[in-house]
Amino acid sequence: MKVAIIGCGAAGLTAASYARRTNRGARVTIIERGSSPAYSRCGLPLLLAGEIQDPQSLLFADQEWYRANGIELLLKTGAVKILPEERKVLLSGEHTGELAYDSLVLCTGADPILPNLPGIGLRNVFTLRGLDDALQILEVLKTCRSAVVVGGGAVGLEAAVALRSRGLEVTVVEMLPQILPGVLDPEPALEVQRSLEARGLKFILNSRLEALEGKERVEEVVAGGHRLPCDLVLLCLGVRPDLTLAAEAGLEVDRELQAIKVNSRMETSEPGIYAAGDCACSPSFTGVHILNQLGTTAVRQGKVAGINAAGGRAELPPLVGTFVTKLFDLEVASAGLTEKQAGELGIGCISAAAELSCRPKYSPDRLRLRIKLVASQEGRLLGGQIVGPREAGLRAQILSLSLALGKDVGWLASAEFCYHPLVGEVNEPLSTVAEILARKLRR
Amino acid sequence: MKVAIIGCGAAGLTAASYARRTNRGARVTIIERGSSPAYSRCGLPLLLAGEIQDPQSLLFADQEWYRANGIELLLKTGAVKILPEERKVLLSGEHTGELAYDSLVLCTGADPILPNLPGIGLRNVFTLRGLDDALQILEVLKTCRSAVVVGGGAVGLEAAVALRSRGLEVTVVEMLPQILPGVLDPEPALEVQRSLEARGLKFILNSRLEALEGKERVEEVVAGGHRLPCDLVLLCLGVRPDLTLAAEAGLEVDRELQAIKVNSRMETSEPGIYAAGDCACSPSFTGVHILNQLGTTAVRQGKVAGINAAGGRAELPPLVGTFVTKLFDLEVASAGLTEKQAGELGIGCISAAAELSCRPKYSPDRLRLRIKLVASQEGRLLGGQIVGPREAGLRAQILSLSLALGKDVGWLASAEFCYHPLVGEVNEPLSTVAEILARKLRR
Numbered sequence: 001m002k003v004a005i006i007g008c009g010a011a012g013l014t015a016a017s018y019a020r021r022t023n024r025g026a027r028v029t030i031i032e033r034g035s036s037p038a039y040s041r042c043g044l045p046l047l048l049a050g051e052i053q054d055p056q057s058l059l060f061a062d063q064e065w066y067r068a069n070g071i072e073l074l075l076k077t078g079a080v081k082i083l084p085e086e087r088k089v090l091l092s093g094e095h096t097g098e099l100a101y102d103s104l105v106l107c108t109g110a111d112p113i114l115p116n117l118p119g120i121g122l123r124n125v126f127t128l129r130g131l132d133d134a135l136q137i138l139e140v141l142k143t144c145r146s147a148v149v150v151g152g153g154a155v156g157l158e159a160a161v162a163l164r165s166r167g168l169e170v171t172v173v174e175m176l177p178q179i180l181p182g183v184l185d186p187e188p189a190l191e192v193q194r195s196l197e198a199r200g201l202k203f204i205l206n207s208r209l210e211a212l213e214g215k216e217r218v219e220e221v222v223a224g225g226h227r228l229p230c231d232l233v234l235l236c237l238g239v240r241p242d243l244t245l246a247a248e249a250g251l252e253v254d255r256e257l258q259a260i261k262v263n264s265r266m267e268t269s270e271p272g273i274y275a276a277g278d279c280a281c282s283p284s285f286t287g288v289h290i291l292n293q294l295g296t297t298a299v300r301q302g303k304v305a306g307i308n309a310a311g312g313r314a315e316l317p318p319l320v321g322t323f324v325t326k327l328f329d330l331e332v333a334s335a336g337l338t339e340k341q342a343g344e345l346g347i348g349c350i351s352a353a354a355e356l357s358c359r360p361k362y363s364p365d366r367l368r369l370r371i372k373l374v375a376s377q378e379g380r381l382l383g384g385q386i387v388g389p390r391e392a393g394l395r396a397q398i399l400s401l402s403l404a405l406g407k408d409v410g411w412l413a414s415a416e417f418c419y420h421p422l423v424g425e426v427n428e429p430l431s432t433v434a435e436i437l438a439r440k441l442r443r
Numbered sequence: 444m445k446v447a448i449i450g451c452g453a454a455g456l457t458a459a460s461y462a463r464r465t466n467r468g469a470r471v472t473i474i475e476r477g478s479s480p481a482y483s484r485c486g487l488p489l490l491l492a493g494e495i496q497d498p499q500s501l502l503f504a505d506q507e508w509y510r511a512n513g514i515e516l517l518l519k520t521g522a523v524k525i526l527p528e529e530r531k532v533l534l535s536g537e538h539t540g541e542l543a544y545d546s547l548v549l550c551t552g553a554d555p556i557l558p559n560l561p562g563i564g565l566r567n568v569f570t571l572r573g574l575d576d577a578l579q580i581l582e583v584l585k586t587c588r589s590a591v592v593v594g595g596g597a598v599g600l601e602a603a604v605a606l607r608s609r610g611l612e613v614t615v616v617e618m619l620p621q622i623l624p625g626v627l628d629p630e631p632a633l634e635v636q637r638s639l640e641a642r643g644l645k646f647i648l649n650s651r652l653e654a655l656e657g658k659e660r661v662e663e664v665v666a667g668g669h670r671l672p673c674d675l676v677l678l679c680l681g682v683r684p685d686l687t688l689a690a691e692a693g694l695e696v697d698r699e700l701q702a703i704k705v706n707s708r709m710e711t712s713e714p715g716i717y718a719a720g721d722c723a724c725s726p727s728f729t730g731v732h733i734l735n736q737l738g739t740t741a742v743r744q745g746k747v748a749g750i751n752a753a754g755g756r757a758e759l760p761p762l763v764g765t766f767v768t769k770l771f772d773l774e775v776a777s778a779g780l781t782e783k784q785a786g787e788l789g790i791g792c793i794s795a796a797a798e799l800s801c802r803p804k805y806s807p808d809r810l811r812l813r814i815k816l817v818a819s820q821e822g823r824l825l826g827g828q829i830v831g832p833r834e835a836g837l838r839a840q841i842l843s844l845s846l847a848l849g850k851d852v853g854w855l856a857s858a859e860f861c862y863h864p865l866v867g868e869v870n871e872p873l874s875t876v877a878e879i880l881a882r883k884l885r886r
Contacts, residue, residue: 010869040803040864040869042803042862042863042864043803043805043806043864046805046806046807046865051807052805052807054805057804057805058805294861294862295862295869296859296860296861296862296869297859299869299870300857300859314857316857317854317857317859322859322860324863324867325863325866326863326865326866331866333861335861360485360486361500362483362486362489362495362497362500363486363489364489364494364495391834391837393862393863393867394834394837394838394840394841394867395837396861397841397871398837398841398844400859400860400861401841401844401845401858401859402844404858404859405848411760414757414760415760415843415844415847416740416743416760416762416763416843416844416847417739417765417840417843418737418739418765418767418776418778418836418839418840418843419485419737419767419836420485420767420768420769420836421483421485421486422489422769423767423768423769423774423836424836424837426453426483426738426739426742427742428840
């Protein structure tokens with residue numbers, strides 16, 4: 001049995017590894033156009049901040065690992081075309097000719113969205129998608145004193161924090177009226193913004209990028225009527241699935257999400273072809289497909305795709321979209337839908353928010369978290385947002401499982417949590433907010 | 444409507460508070476034989492350690508709170524007898540006569556188990572059950588240089604850590620071959636023991652307390668053939684439900700657990716009488732009744748009892764038994780059954796354990812946890828144990844919910860968790876251990 005995988009990112013590597021475990025006799029081949037096997041993109045902001053010194057440490061596994069695990073890794077090799085009828089992929093680059101497959105996993109990933117503006121080609125204008133980007137930025141960083149980050153999503157903010165921790169003056173420009181619109185509602189987003197401002201970040205919201213100006217090097221950003229002088233620009237406008245191969249091969253693409261549509265087994269519309277990672281959208285807990293371009297999702301989709309591609313049987317539970325980041329000393333986490341997103345899906349919802357202590361009042365360990373929970377009008381949990389110095393992410397895990405299981409607010413309010421004065425509070429704050437929400441629902 | 448509550452501990456206070464919320468017109472009365480309203484017993488070791496200075500800070504609420512919430516609090520008043528037919532409680536002490544009720548909640552708590560040994564009355568022999576105990580110990584602490592703690596359960600270990608952090612030489616004596624037998628299997632228990640030994644605690648296992656010797660003050664403990672000179676002895680042998688009133692009133696008592704038997708609504712065998720807290724056993728997730736003498740359980744049972752006693756409707760989900768403590772810099776957490784306990788219940792089981800990193804290898808934040816999961820031979824999760832510097836308790840919450848819902852190992856292995864290099868690992872260690880266990884199950 002021949003399993004071919006296009007793209008060696010987190011999804012591709014995981015697919016290969018699980019294909020190998022599932023079928024010891026299979027021939028597993030990864031085609032990767034870049035010169036490096038999979039590394040952690042999530043670590044790039046840490047590299048930028050100088051919290052990681054060695055770029056090589058971001059590699060999930062070195063080439064020896066692929067050899068030792070019997071995974072053929074074709075680097076610097078492009079997949080030019082898929083021939084679904086003949087079950088072949090045409091190759092170019094270091095390896096040419098064609099690669100026959102019995103099953104194929106597309107992990108073609110996504111590319112940074114670039115605005116179509118003059119000045120985009122100026123020096124010191126970067127994206128932060130790949131290791132090369134980070135290394136180039138590090139190279140010019142010594143000569144830069146101010147930066148503009150365009151995009152107030154997670155990657156933009158992580159990059160902004162990294163640059164700020166290097167001592168640069170940093171301004172974040174965001175088109176929408178709030179930061180982190182994908183994971184937070186406006187009020188918690190404002191909390192996060194205030195906290196980042198206290199650490200020296202500047203924000204310009206409601207402002208679209210209009211121009212990049214300068215002679216050779218970028219010197220000024222124009223956005224929402226503001227002129228922002230700067231030595232460095234980071235464009236963090238999100239990423240767009242790479243559909244080139246999929247579209248040409250006739251695979252079904254979700255029109256709205258512009259991503260390869262897969263079912264819970266990661267099967268595309270074409271028998272024997274699977275997709276996973278940043279290029280694929282799969283069913284979510286609300287029933288609709290979502291494109292959830294997170295590392296964890298890439299790994300989980302890759303695992304399911306790899307097992308199925310090698311003849312096993314695996315299914316991905318509906319995606320919740322569970323997220324956490326760390327910005328200076330603030331953990332920002334969320335799971336499921338924001339109130340705004342629920343509204344956009346036409347789901348009538350209700351919410352409760354509170355800032356609560358996670359320790360008894362007498363505890364020497366202080367910790368307060370701001371928690372918001374969102375539920376349907378029938379009381380089903382739809383999402384939650386948690387912001388605080390620590391332990392926000394682990395509470396998002398609890399919410400994630402509750403959402404995946406379709407639990408209601410009352411259930412979370414009466415769930416069993418353990419406590420110790422140095423570790424938690426008798427009344428777990430998630431339960432307390434759920435109880436507030438349950439009372440609202442009864443009215 | 445008249446709701447009477449006997450005992451103002453965590454359960455009694457919570458019952459009163461929820462009875463009041465449920466029925467604004469009810470007359471809610473708490474009868475408490477002590478001189479203080481409810482305070483946090485869990486904070487006593489911190490008081491002993493000097494991490495809390497002010498004993499008053501342990502009060503959940505001051506007397507003004509009870510007044511403001513329309514809860515009548517009769518301190519220094521004993522409930523002498525319950526007359527179920529007449530729906531009355533006979534009182535003695537500061538308030539005498541009788542108190543009529545429509546519904547009654549028994550929160551009589553539990554008393555420390557004392558060995559029937561000569562020397563038990565010597566000076567400097569203490570238990571650590573109440574605030575008075577802690578204050579007395581603090582009083583003599585200045586003149587003590589060494590202590591023996593009898594009992595290697597959670598309270599014994601927390602007390603031992605507190606005394607050690609005060610600079611005393613501390614030896615823990617435990618009857619069984621391991622510490623924390625109620626929450627850990629032997630291997631993780633040994634890990635914890637080694638870690639505590641590294642911080643200077645001494646352990647004598649497999650040893651029953653035989654004698655307390657001394658002239659006026661305790662001078663020596665004899666246990667398992669060892670003679671242990673010491674200036675202070677703490678007896679932490681567990682607590683036994685106070686059944687005096689319940690037995691006399693003819694309420695059903697679980698013979699094995701020697702606790703008041705209640706259903707999921709906290710109803711005793713007598714209509715209109717409820718019980719909650721350390722005196723009550725209620726149904727667990729395995730179907731049998733358990734006596735789970737934790738603060739969180741007292742609060743949850745008290746809430747359900749208070750709502751139902753006031754005419755509302757509430758039910759307690761089956762108990763899991765979710766536990767966490769902090770011993771020096773080690774969090775020790777567990778949920779559900781240990782492998783040993785499952786065996787004792789006649790449930791055939793299988794387990795997997797691993798020490799895993801909770802951060803990617805390149806993360807500047809290091810955290811490793813030791814995790815053990817226990818499942819039935821059919822793959823249903825039965826319990827888990829987690830030991831490490833932090834984040835163990837929050838993982839016990841995740842396990843607790845999984846256990847309460849009767850989820851299986853495969854479900855936990857494929858559950859969605861979020862990640863960030865500074866907050867978590869792409870593959871959540873709980874999932875990784877679940878996956879190891881799932882592979883064992885397939886064999």
